[in-house]
Amino acid sequence: MAHKHSLEALNRILKDIKNNDKLFGGTLLVLSGDFRQTLPVIPRSTYADEINACLKSSTLWRNVEIVQLKVNMRVQMLQDPSAETVSKQLLDIDDGKVTIAETGYIKLANDFCTIIDSQDALIEQIFPDVHTNYINLEWLAERAMLAAKNVDVDILNLKIQQLLPGDLVSYRSIDTVCDGTEAVNFPTEFLNSLDLPGMPPHNLQLKVGSPIILLRNLNPPRLRNGTRLVIKKIMKKVIEGTILNGKLRGENILIPRIPIIPTDH
Known part of the structure; x- marks a missing residue:
C-alpha cells in the first residue's frame, strides 16, 4: 500500500546518511505485501494514478527479488477444512482462475457462499435471538457482518x-x-x-x-x-x-x- 515516492525518498535518505551510492546505501530492505489486495490509495484519482503510484511503476522495482510465502498460517492454525476451502477459492479469484461471465463479472462457484434473500434473514442467520444472546460476550465476539457500502x-x-x-x-x-x-x-x-x-x-x-x-x-x-x-x-x-x-x-x-x-x- 506504500506509495512509490516513500521508498524512493528512503533510498535517497539512506544514500546520504551512509555516504554510499549503492541502492538504499547498501542496506538490505525486506518488504512484505500482496498486490492482489489494496494498492496505494490516491484520493480523487483514476485507476492509472493508482497503478502509477505502485511500487511496480518505480525504477526500484527492477532490483526487487520476489520471495513467495506458500502456506496460509492462519488457516493452518485453525485446522478448519472450511477455512482452507474459502482461502483457496479467494486465491483462485485473485489469480484469475475462475470463469468470467459474458457481462464481464466473475462467476462464483455454487458452493462459494450461502445466498440469503433479505437483510432480515441475514440478521437472523448471523445473530439468532440477539435480544437474549447479546449478554454472552463469547457468542457476540465470534459474529460479525461486513458490507461494501x-x-x-x-x-x-x-x-x-x-x-x-x-x-x-x-x-x-x-x-x-x-x-x-x-x-x-x-x-x-x-x-x-x-x-x-x-x-x-x-x-x-x-x-x-x-x-x-x-x-x-x-x-x-x-x-x-x-x-x-x-x-x-x-x-x-x-x-x-x-x-x-x-x-x-x-x-x-x-x-x-x-x-x-x-x-x-
Whole structure:
C-alpha cells in the first residue's frame, strides 16, 4: 500500500546518511505485501494514478527479488477444512482462475457462499435471538457482518440495535466550523449531512449491548484501530465498554468524547 515516492525518498535518505551510492546505501530492505489486495490509495484519482503510484511503476522495482510465502498460517492454525476451502477459492479469484461471465463479472462457484434473500434473514442467520444472546460476550465476539457500502452498514446497524432491549442514545458530532468567519458558507444543515470516510456518522446511535469497533489508535496495543468492544454503560461524554477480542478480552475500558478534525476538509 506504500506509495512509490516513500521508498524512493528512503533510498535517497539512506544514500546520504551512509555516504554510499549503492541502492538504499547498501542496506538490505525486506518488504512484505500482496498486490492482489489494496494498492496505494490516491484520493480523487483514476485507476492509472493508482497503478502509477505502485511500487511496480518505480525504477526500484527492477532490483526487487520476489520471495513467495506458500502456506496460509492462519488457516493452518485453525485446522478448519472450511477455512482452507474459502482461502483457496479467494486465491483462485485473485489469480484469475475462475470463469468470467459474458457481462464481464466473475462467476462464483455454487458452493462459494450461502445466498440469503433479505437483510432480515441475514440478521437472523448471523445473530439468532440477539435480544437474549447479546449478554454472552463469547457468542457476540465470534459474529460479525461486513458490507461494501457505509449506507448498508448504517441500515444493518439500526435494524440489529432495534432488536436489543433498551432505548437508543444519540451522540451528535460538533457541527460548527473552526473559523467563525466561514459560518455563512457552511450552514449547520450542510455540516450535519456530511459522512466523511474513517469517521463516525454525524448522528451516532448506540445502545447498551451494541458491539462497536474503534476507528483510531487510542492507547496501543490496548485500544487500537480495529479493537472490538461491546457497550456496557452509556454516559453523556463517556462510554464504558468491554473488549471482545485480543489478549485483553473481557477488560472494561472508558472511551471519552474526543474532538476529531479531518485533515482534508
